[in-house]
Amino acid sequence: MRNPFPPPGIRVVVFDVVGTLIEPLPSVKSVYATVSLRYGIEIPEQIIADRFAAAWNRQEAIDAAAIPAFATSRLREMARWRGIVDDVFLKASASDAIFKDLWDHFAQPTAWQSIEEGMRKVDAAVLAGCSVALASNFDARLQAIASVVQPLTRADFVFASSEIGWRKPAPQFFRTIQEQLGLSPHELLMVGDDLQLDIAAANRAGWQALHVPC
Template identity: 40%
Template sequence: MLRAIFFDAVGTTIRPEPPVAEVYARFALRYGLQLTPEELRQRFQSAFSRQRELDRRQHWRTSEQRELRRWRCIVQGVFPELSDTEAIFRELWQHFARADSWACYPEVADVLERLAARGYLLGLASNFDERLRRIYAGLPCLHRCSCLLISSEIGWLKPARQFFETVARTVRLPSQEILYVGDDYETDCLSALEAGFQAVWLNRELAANSPNHELPNDAATPLAHGAFPPSNLPEPPAESVTGPRSCPVSMRNTQDVRPIQITNLEPLLALLETSSPPLP
């Protein structure tokens, strides 16, 4: 029986508002750089991917110091025209530390409220740094999540198994009683399944790119085992698996399953309809 549900942060429950590329373009102008959001988006993805590869080589260990180094290097990679990027890095770091630079997706508050009313323990577990605590504090839509776990404090990034083991230890539940919901097919969902969690893949891009897409009929049935047979789900889009937020993980325990796929959080209410834990 499921007793706890943990959500990823960026791309799952919250998004930067305005988008990252637009913010970078605005700050670039202050330093005399006229760059388009699309150009900056491509630079950002490349710089992020280089740091992600470094994380992989370091076996997904992290810390607050590592996160500062990561974002300094990303800003340097995005703005090679600047001989000194420390000032713009500090401005961007502080911008994305503010809650008013972020917004919850429209359905988040209602879904969390209704899941909490059913008796689930709710939490956020995300690859982030200490700024997420300030963001969380300033976004009431997230406050039904009573547990906040951040990779820089845990010491491990997803997809490390140790990240998910820390989640389970924190809430004192066996992994099979925890559902993880995230927007990254491999980093969030396959790694959660491998750690023994149940998993749901939130593929918002599918809804944006294919507005008439309908989930398979099975997706309307109550959640039972955390995954449907592969034949019941479409293949994950290539960009969802190989994009800058993804990384390879072993699939030794997940070869015959895929995470349930949804395009926003509302279907969780139907998926979990008969799986509610006993109310305290």
């Protein structure tokens, strides 16, 4: 017999967003290739994907080495994405324009599609009488996306790292959400696709956690 979802005693189910509830459509590598082509820069999608992964890891390392670790802000989140774009396109002369186009593109609800398994989990949480929260390493753009794209529209609370001031896996990320909700750790369930950022980090904060593979 499968364990019930959500488990007994849970008052708020907290969902990761990208990779758990929504995903970009077209893919990130496809969008980057399309946007750069507008400025005469043609790069194969696989090279973009490889550079993006390396750039992402570099930014993660920067955040981990910061004092305090994983502290963030609106300015830092924008700088993070600017650094990724610069690394992907090797600081091309058109990087400013490319960055603006990409930033604006991913701010649009039409850039995202729902993930079916995530939608089912949200449905189950609501049916069980739990509140739903979003908790994402994202920036202020998340609010506009969450107001349109299903199942984000069903969230009672939206927490973006740029507004909290911390990125997952910082314990302060989870503590801040817990304090704002006025709940105890055992009353919170984190649902996400990342074993380290969502699951292990939530467990360290005393929350229950459920892994939903992407």
